[in-house]
Amino acid sequence: MSKIKLKPCPFCGGMAYLGVDYENSIISTMFHDYIYFIKCQSCGAVIYGAHDRKEISDKWNRRAGGQDE
Numbered sequence: 001m002s003k004i005k006l007k008p009c010p011f012c013g014g015m016a017y018l019g020v021d022y023e024n025s026i027i028s029t030m031f032h033d034y035i036y037f038i039k040c041q042s043c044g045a046v047i048y049g050a051h052d053r054k055e056i057s058d059k060w061n062r063r064a065g066g067q068d069e
Contacts, residue, residue: 004057006038014042016060018053 006016022034036056039046050056 004053005061006057007061007063009040009043009045010063011045012040012043014040016040018057021048 004018006018008014009016016038019037019039020034021037034051035048036050036053037046037048038056038060047056047059050059
């Protein structure tokens, strides 16, 4: 499994982490499965809703204006 690299939080610049939400949560119950999420350790910004680590990290790493560097 390749390591996922996450950009700093687009709101505060803090470090983010990738997590897995299992069936015991409200969000996972809606999806009837597990989902990945990414959350900033500093400000708490979070994105949910992918069944794939690469998909959620691509969403997190995307920046406005096409600045995906």
